[in-house]
Amino acid sequence: MRQKLLELERSARLLEPTADERLTVREKVVDYTEDFLNNIESLNAYNPQGDKGIGLLDSPISENGIGIDEAIKLIRDNVDTPGLNPASGGHFGYIPGGGIYYSALGDYLADVFNRYAGIFFAAPGAVRMENMLIRWMNDLVGYPAGAAGNLTTSGSLANMIAIVTARDGRNIKSADIPRSVIYLSKQTHHSVAKAINVAGLNECPVRYVELDEKFRMKADDLASQIERDKSEGLNPFLVVASAGTTDVGAIDPLPEIGEIARQHGLWYHIDAAYGGFFILTEEGKTKLKGLELSDSVIIDPHKGLFLPYGLGVVLVKNAEDLKYSNRFDAHYMQDAFRGNEELSPAELSPELTKHFRGLRLWLPLKLHGVAPFRACLEEKLFLAKYFHAEVQKLGFECKNVPELSVVAYRYVPKTGDANIFNKNLLDAVVADGRVFGSSTMIDGDFTLRFACLSFRSHLNTVQLLVDILREKVSELS
Numbered sequence: 001m002r003q004k005l006l007e008l009e010r011s012a013r014l015l016e017p018t019a020d021e022r023l024t025v026r027e028k029v030v031d032y033t034e035d036f037l038n039n040i041e042s043l044n045a046y047n048p049q050g051d052k053g054i055g056l057l058d059s060p061i062s063e064n065g066i067g068i069d070e071a072i073k074l075i076r077d078n079v080d081t082p083g084l085n086p087a088s089g090g091h092f093g094y095i096p097g098g099g100i101y102y103s104a105l106g107d108y109l110a111d112v113f114n115r116y117a118g119i120f121f122a123a124p125g126a127v128r129m130e131n132m133l134i135r136w137m138n139d140l141v142g143y144p145a146g147a148a149g150n151l152t153t154s155g156s157l158a159n160m161i162a163i164v165t166a167r168d169g170r171n172i173k174s175a176d177i178p179r180s181v182i183y184l185s186k187q188t189h190h191s192v193a194k195a196i197n198v199a200g201l202n203e204c205p206v207r208y209v210e211l212d213e214k215f216r217m218k219a220d221d222l223a224s225q226i227e228r229d230k231s232e233g234l235n236p237f238l239v240v241a242s243a244g245t246t247d248v249g250a251i252d253p254l255p256e257i258g259e260i261a262r263q264h265g266l267w268y269h270i271d272a273a274y275g276g277f278f279i280l281t282e283e284g285k286t287k288l289k290g291l292e293l294s295d296s297v298i299i300d301p302h303k304g305l306f307l308p309y310g311l312g313v314v315l316v317k318n319a320e321d322l323k324y325s326n327r328f329d330a331h332y333m334q335d336a337f338r339g340n341e342e343l344s345p346a347e348l349s350p351e352l353t354k355h356f357r358g359l360r361l362w363l364p365l366k367l368h369g370v371a372p373f374r375a376c377l378e379e380k381l382f383l384a385k386y387f388h389a390e391v392q393k394l395g396f397e398c399k400n401v402p403e404l405s406v407v408a409y410r411y412v413p414k415t416g417d418a419n420i421f422n423k424n425l426l427d428a429v430v431a432d433g434r435v436f437g438s439s440t441m442i443d444g445d446f447t448l449r450f451a452c453l454s455f456r457s458h459l460n461t462v463q464l465l466v467d468i469l470r471e472k473v474s475e476l477s
């Protein structure tokens with residue numbers, strides 16, 4: 001037995017590299033990342049897919065390890081090269097963010113120390129840090145002292161937690177579902193529909209509120225649909241507004257919707273995944289008035305605070321609602337909730353054991369302070385106005401005046417099908433690779449989207465996009 005144990009220990013101990021081994025591997029990893037960061041300005045925003053990372057399969061998971069040089073080569077060739085480069089400032093598609101560096105170091109610290117951030121008893125400091133960040137965001141949106149929240153992996157998960165909380169907060173039981181009505185708009189992000197589905201609410205009647213010419217919900221249409229549904233004996237219980245739609249960055253009339261939700265007793269959820277952090281700017285603060293009227297809101301630090309992917313946030317005005325929807329009982333954890341001065345993430349989300357996500361937000365906020373984030377967001381608002389003006393000078397038509405940092409635009413050629421032209425134009429821009437863009441359909445029109453939210457996008461990057469558009473339009477015409 002002893003002999004066997006010592007033998008196994010020899011092999012098991014390989015999992016703890018020596019200080020020298022750590023140094024070697026760490027330096028190679030850091031060198032690789034430094035090489036990337038030092039060249040980020042000249043790297044493409046998009047690389048045609050090539051063999052799509054298939055080379056990884058030539059090196060299967062096996063009994064014996066490989067060296068760090070070989071591992072980095074596999075990552076470089078197969079993972080970090082093909083496809084979209086979201087770290088590039090030339091990424092103007094979907095909703096970019098960039099991935100600020102100190103967040104990566106926050107993750108490194110969180111992972112080396114491996115604090116158990118699920119429960120206050122186990123890691124009071126880690127949980128206090130997360131709660132402090134949640135309080136900071138609750139203050140930003142104007143929620144009172146009794147509010148709570150959770151750091152999730154993404155906006156989609158944050159929406160899911162919010163929708164489940166709305167369901168329970170309005171006491172929707174299975175028998176109520178067929179008559180319990182949800183109000184969305186055609187601009188609502190699809191993760192809300194997914195959340196409704198996952199929450200078991202897909203048999204709720206869903207009403208799409210009419211949009212005005214700026215793609216915002218018409219509050220009077222919302223009110224009249226609710227009244228009609230009520231008069232027919234239905235139970236309107238949830239309205240989801242957007243504070244910055246993904247498509248065009250539209251902000252629904254938040255105060256008016258808040259008033260209607262209050263009058264009719266609806267749960268008021270706001271999806272501010274993309275737009276929420278613009279509240280740090282003066283312009284954003286004015287435009288986002290009414291966030292405080294909601295019962296729940298989501299915001300995405302991996303968008304509006306430029307963090308690497310992996311952080312969304314759900315905020316709920318009444319902590320009890322969030323607690324109720326995530327209640328549980330486990331005998332083996334009977335001693336884990338002693339001396340609870342603080343709420344624990346495990347009580348407020350479907351997760352138990354979780355990554356200590358707080359550090360990836362706390363470290364950059366503490367090292368930089370809020371000021372550069374605020375400036376960067378304001379810069380993005382101005383870059384959208386700049387792009388909007390410049391692209392029209394090139395003869396493009398815009399589907400929106402930027403409310404935040406998204407511009408929907410398309411070129412209408414003198415002859416031929418405009419949809420085909422714009423699709424070819426986008427393909428040409430993406431194939432060029434220096435910048436990346438994406439598209440959407442607006443009123444049946446194939447429309448290009450300029451979504452400016454990478455912290456690495458500046459005047460020169462936007463100018464490059466404008467120049468490339470000019471070049472490609474003339475080539476295609």
Ligand SMILES: *Cc1c(COP(=O)(O)O)cnc(C)c1O
Binds near residue numbers: 153155242244
């Ligand atoms: C991005 C986005 C989401 C989804 O967030 P993920 O972090 O991508 O899961 C939800 N709503 C809006 C408005 C978004 O822009």
